[in-house]
Amino acid sequence: NAGVTQTPKFQVLKTGQSMTLQCAQDMNHEYMSWYRQDPGMGLRLIHYSVGAGITDQGEVPNGYNVSRSTTEDFPLRLLSAAPSQTSVYFCASSSTGTGVRQPQHFGDGTRLSIL
Amino acid sequence: SQQGEEDPQALSIQEGENATMNCSYKTSINNLQWYRQNSGRGLVHLILIRSNEREKHSGRLRVTLDTSKKSSSLLITASRAADTASYFCATSRSRYNQGGKLIFGQGTELSVKP
Numbered sequence A: 001n002a003g004v005t006q007t008p009k010f011q012v013l014k015t016g017q018s019m020t021l022q023c024a025q026d027m028n029h030e031y032m033s034w035y036r037q038d039p040g041m042g043l044r045l046i047h048y049s050v051g052a053g054i055t056d057q058g059e060v061p062n063g064y065n066v067s068r069s070t071t072e073d074f075p076l077r078l079l080s081a082a083p084s085q086t087s088v089y090f091c092a093s094s095s096t097g098t099g100v101r102q103p104q105h106f107g108d109g110t111r112l113s114i115l
Numbered sequence B: 001s002q003q004g005e006e007d008p009q010a011l012s013i014q015e016g017e018n019a020t021m022n023c024s025y026k027t028s029i030n031n032l033q034w035y036r037q038n039s040g041r042g043l044v045h046l047i048l049i050r051s052n053e054r055e056k057h058s059g060r061l062r063v064t065l066d067t068s069k070k071s072s073s074l075l076i077t078a079s080r081a082a083d084t085a086s087y088f089c090a091t092s093r094s095r096y097n098q099g100g101k102l103i104f105g106q107g108t109e110l111s112v113k114p
Helices: none
Strands: A004-007 A010-013 A019-025 A031-038 A042-051 A054-057 A064-066 A076-078 A087-094 A110-114 B004-007 B010-014 B019-025 B031-037 B043-050 B055-058 B061-066 B071-076 B085-092 B108-113
Touching (some): A019 A087, A042 B085, B004 B085, B019 B108, B031 B071, B043 B055, B043 B061, B071 B085
Parallel strands (some): B010 B108
Antiparallel strands (some): A004 A019, A019 A076, A031 A087, A064 A076, A087 A110, B004 B019, B031 B043, B055 B061, B061 B071
């Protein structure tokens, strides 16, 4: 029962570096999302995808890119890391079920520090 | 901006007591969900209540929804030390799924002391 797998679990970057946070799910879910969690802010939606080849912006998309070439994978790219992007990043997936929203399944997060 | 606001921000109780957390939101919703997050882990779904429901139960959890007041509450009865976690409400405005666009509150940090 892998569920949603995020890698790496921890990462330290220097300002200006780029990197990709990986997310994979094995539940054949159509919907995948990326959130960031900051102290006192709850979770904020960065980008989401309704299926392979389709992505859209969430609440805080600036500085991040996504793509969805397969149902299973939804990588998040930081183009040029900034200290303001220090956060814990969560990937989530859900199915459509009967057309009413299904609960989201979360990975354990990637803790990212930008120096 | 955040849709939900949770109250209290932190709650400390003794094992066996009941814990009540509240969530208020700003716009109309299709459903409201509660999630739990243990320290250092991802969120785990607890319960979903639809906008046409007023109360829902799942084991020791009881959720109420008052759409006229735009508020929800989560009651955990007979709490255990293992219930220590952060609890988040999340709202969805879409009936037909718009890519997992849940809007989360800031969370309530619950501490249950043995």
